[in-house]
Amino acid sequence: MNDDLSGKTVECGACDHRFLVKEELIFVERPKVYPGEKIKRDDDFLSRLGRDQPASESNRKEQSLGVGGQPRVDAIMPAGAGQNIAVGAGISFLFLYAFIFSVGTSDGGIFQDMAREARYALGGFVCLVAGGLMLFGAKNWRGRAFLLLLTFGGALFALILVRPVHLTPEAVQVVTPKVGLDEPEADPIAEIKEKSGYKVIERNLKNLEDDFGGLASQHLVGIFIEGLTSSQFHSIEKYFKIELKIPPTNAISRYLRNNRGKDSLIVVSGFPIDFDKVVQICDPRLGRATTYPDLRLIHLELSALHDSKVTDDLREKLSNPQHPSYFNENLNELRALDPLRRKDAVSELAEISPNVELRYSDEIIAEFIRLIRNETDDQLLSDLGRALLIWAQDNPVAVDVVSEKVEQLIKLDSNVPVSFIDFLVKANAEKAPLFIDTLWSIKPEVWTSQYIA
Structure with a gap:
């Protein structure tokens, strides 16, 4: 409003109200200032509202903003979940290794025979991995994370220092001296x-x-x-x-x-x-x-x-002709030192079924012949004769041995097993008729059936 209207009545264009213009109601229109607009340094009114900043301070602010004048957002943002996990993983890795090392360095543990230098190298690798994880995750507190790493790493290396190194005793190797010209070999005699x-x-x-x-x-x-x-x-x-x-x-x-x-x-x-x-x-x-x-x-x-004992399993093998080890085990029994075991084996082999395929015939017949020559037990000799009827019908050696045994028994006036004479008759032994004649003349009541046949 101009000063020319002072003392005059005017009408308001907005509300149609009339009022008298007085000097105290007149205000001088000031220029408007918008954000970012440069302030005129000769404006007394705005100078009273705030002091101008020095140019050096303004330049520092512009430099702090960087190129383009925009601040770094990641510097003020909080750490992410992945970074927190990395920090936790690094610390956990250190503690886990420390626990495993404490247990594993006991006698017989996984760190047995591991030298201390190798332990230091492994501990350094663990600290390197754990430190990398911690420093990666500690975005806004890397200095403190580094101090924490030094603390934990120092504790780990102290643990490596105090834990003992257990070594497995090695067998003493007896070094045999080389036989020289002046060192004769051990005399076996x-x-x-x-x-x-x-x-x-x-x-x-x-x-x-x-x-x-x-x-x-x-x-x-x-x-x-x-x-x-x-x-x-x-x-x-x-x-x-x-x-x-x-x-x-x-x-x-x-x-x-x-x-x-x-x-x-x-x-x-x-x-x-x-x-x-x-x-x-x-x-x-x-x-x-x-x-x-x-x-x-x-x-x-x-x-x-x-030195072996007759077990239930061995009895099954000795008594079952269908078992693969039947003949082999009975052959071993014929060679046993115990006479009762030999008698049992002869009795078993003398009662074998005709439809069973015979095995180890030569070895078993050889044992029968040996027993006939050396044994004097009546029952054993009788069983041997019955066994020969099955195993050695066409064996001339067995025929000769039995013939010699019968002659010996007749001379000694001992009992001659009937099975021996039956074997000789079945094998068409040359001396069989003579033996029957002789035996019938001594005991006709016993040998009549053989004499008539």
């Missing part, structure tokens, strides 16, 4: 002499020289057996008496050796002994034999068969 206590044999040979002179060595044989029990010795003693036909006036001597008396030296002496025959009797029936003919000594490793 000297070893077996020391092991068996050969002085006993030397003493016996010296005593035999009084009776047999220079032939004393042919009247003695020593058998050294390791791990021989008393029951096994008695069985072997009976076996030797039968096989070697030891005279009643001679005895088998047993000398306990080292190994708490479990090793034994058996000495057979006093009559002419064929060394090779003794070897054949021992090997393979009793086990594996190592011979020293010049020493008249046999080192016998006794077979495990002679």
Whole structure:
């Protein structure tokens, strides 16, 4: 409004109200100022409202805003879920490894035999991985995260330092010296002499020289057996008496050796002994034999068969002809030292069904022949004759052995098994009619049926 209207009545264009213009109602129109508009420095009114900022301060603000004048948003935004997970994973990884290391460094743990240098290297790798995760996740507090990493890492390395290193004891390796020109090999003769206590044999040979002179060595044989029990010795003693036909006036001597008396030296002496025959009797029936003919000594490793027990499973194999091991197990029983087990095997093989295919025939017949030559039990000889009727009808060796046995029994006026005569008749043995005639003349009531046939 101009000053010319002062003291005059005017009408308002908005409300049609009339009023008197006075001097105190007149206001001077000021220029409007909008945001971002530069302020005139000579404007006294606006100068009173606020002081101008220095140019240096204004420049600093513009520089702080960066290019374009816009602030960095990610610098003021909070950390994301992935970053928080990274921090948690890094810390958890450190604690988990520390726990595993504490448990694994005990005796027999997973860190057994691991050197301390290798432990430090592994710990450094763990700290590197965990630190990377922590620093990645700690966006707004990386300094504190670094200090935290140093603390945890130092604790981990201190744990590595104090935990012991357990080493597995290594077997002591015995270094065998190389045999040189001045180092002769160990003498096996000297070893077996020391092991068996050969002085006993030397003493016996010296005593035999009084009776047999220079032939004393042919009247003695020593058998050294390791791990021989008393029951096994008695069985072997009976076996030797039968096989070697030891005279009643001679005895088998047993000398306990080292190994708490479990090793034994058996000495057979006093009559002419064929060394090779003794070897054949021992090997393979009793086990594996190592011979020293010049020493008249046999080192016998006794077979495990002679220490076995008859179990339910073994009985099933021995009594069931359909079992794959039936013939093999019964053959082993025929070779057993226990006479009762031999008798049971002969009885079993003498009653086998005709429709069963026979196996191991040669070996089993050989055992039958050996038993016929050496045994005197009436029932066993009768079972052997019945077994030969099944197994050896066309075996000339069996026919000759049975014929010799019958002649021997007749001379000794002993009982002749009927099964022997039946076997000889069925095999068309040459001496069968003569045997029947002789036996009928002695006991006609027993042999009439064979004589008529």
